[in-house]
Amino acid sequence: MFGISAIADDLDEGDETYSLSLLLDETYIADPNSTTIEDNMTSPTVSITPENVSVTEGETFSWNISLSQSAPEGGLALSLPITFNNDPAPGDVEYNIDGSSNIADFEFVVEEGVSESFNITIAEGETEAVLVSQAISDDVAEGEEVFTTVIAEGDGYLVDSENSEVTTTIEDTSFGDNAVSIENFSFEIPALPSPEESPGNFFLSVTESPTQDSVPGWKAYNPNGLLTGIPLTPGAVNFTDAGISNVSNFYSEDAPDGKNAGYSFILDEVGSGVVGLSQTLDEQLTANTRYTLQVDVGNPAPNPFVRADLSGFPGYRVELVAGGEVLAQDNNSLSIAEGVFETSTVTFTAPEMHSSLGEELEIRLVNIAETSGLEVDNNVKLVDFDNVRLFAETIEPTLPTISVVAEPTEVEEGSQLLWNFELTEPVGEGGLTVALDLVEDTDPLPGDITYFVDDSENVTDFELIINEESGLIEQALVTLAEGATEATLVNDIIADNATEGEESVSFALSESDEYGIDSEVNAASFTILDTSTDLNTSTSTSISFELNDLLVPAREAVVDVTFDLNYVSGIEDSEFLSVGEIADSIENYLADNSADGDFLEVITEDLAEFLVTDAGLGIGDVADSITVELDIEPNFDIPLPFSVTSTVEIAEI
Structure with a gap:
């Protein structure tokens, strides 16, 4: 019989199993057996987890270090090399600041201007430690910094393979949150020797x-x-x-x-x-x-x-x-x-x-x-x-400034009218709808123009807004094509063979949050010339004409006007009146009448007297009489159509 003693060597080497085998011999029978030597020296397993994985400059972050058993006498020394750093120069972090706990010793290792590793000693008897650090706010534009550190294998401890690495990201605040990530932005990866140290490898x-x-x-x-x-x-x-x-x-x-x-x-x-x-x-x-x-x-x-x-x-x-x-x-x-x-x-x-x-x-x-x-x-x-x-x-989008102009400014019935738009910026995605308010029209009823016809350019849609109660035009909506800086809306002026006289029209750009308006060129203004009847002169003993669809703002009414004039006997051709001037006077009087709320009967009588005595037309010198008839269309205040006639006998004035 012989004995074997296990030596207490103070080495952490785990349990050891060995076997002894007897060689076969004719003189005995071998009984196989084995013995296990139990190792009573155990090492702590170390893990590391981050408190914050991403911080901005000026903020703190923490690394929590855990041990499976207490740190031995004299503490437990750990090595944590930096395995990746896109900005390896030191100076971005202050390590081991107030708030750190159970750290007996700390060293930040820098070699030749490059951050290399951390040496951390966990205090004796402790199982938890916290390393608190602060990202330095340096007002230097350097982009995002990312670095990774791991627990290296070492004497006296084991490494938790699942919790052995932390990656920390530091966001640059020198330009707010606007910095764009650039890999290796200062070309520090990898570190290189100087020309003096290695002339062929720098x-x-x-x-x-x-x-x-x-x-x-x-x-x-x-x-x-x-x-x-x-x-x-x-x-x-x-x-x-x-x-x-x-x-x-x-x-x-x-x-x-x-x-x-x-x-x-x-x-x-x-x-x-x-x-x-x-x-x-x-x-x-x-x-x-x-x-x-x-x-x-x-x-x-x-x-x-x-x-x-x-x-x-x-x-x-x-x-x-x-x-x-x-x-x-x-x-x-x-x-x-x-x-x-x-x-x-x-x-x-x-x-x-x-x-x-x-x-x-x-x-x-x-x-x-x-x-x-x-x-x-x-x-x-x-x-x-x-x-x-x-x-x-x-940044806030740059709004286009829009200008619009009509071409030509005087257009005959049967011709085409162009609205030309210009923009200082291209139209954005989905197009841009531009509103134009009708600010002047001596005949605001629809029917004189066909809008948005063939050959329009960079216009995708058009809508004429008409008041439901009055039936009058209020606004035009023109949608300009995506990407356009110029556009043309082509319109046909309708030749209706109705005696109407000239029609003055102006559509002005309306204010919007989606575009600005040119301070000088901001309205499509034009005059439609009536080609149905020559209203310039008269060569008979009387005058008779009609004006259709005139607006009377005082009663928000639309009327047709019939005008008749009888000359005195024996009048010379040179004394005939200009029918166009009479028509213009009628249109202007009705459009500018300020007697808000007057009955249309009163307005008709006042119009007739105005033409004879105050219009400066000379009617009282050459006419026996005039008759003015207003045919009124119904609206929200006028339930049925009706007519009003006023006759002025010149000799009685």
């Missing part, structure tokens, strides 16, 4: 090649096919490329954000074409939105650790694009000194109607290699870009 190409990978978020813009990619020989400069680089020693100060910047590097001759970087965003072009694109553009100075002639600046272009269409651009407007970054700003306001609405936005950062005055025509033409920001602000 840059990273966006093109595929045997020696380099792609840059997160960005791709090459190569419309002229100039890209060659980087050379296989480290340190050589015989290539055309675009990517990111550590710009240490190229500028008097570091890059505007972090250590890296995007670059476009051209060896071809001036005017050969352009090369740059581009990124297509998840954001789509939206109507009534003002976009502001800002990019820091750099003119690098010679670097003692890089063998390249950087004399002269080749020029740049920053473009905001949607659906392949350049919406707005800054084409080398800045004068940038050597060794300096300057901020380029591009703005574009998307109107109600645009061909690229709904298309994804794209940013292009371009080396144009066109600027004259380069000291050496075949030198290296290098432009740097950094800290790319895009902001989208919803």
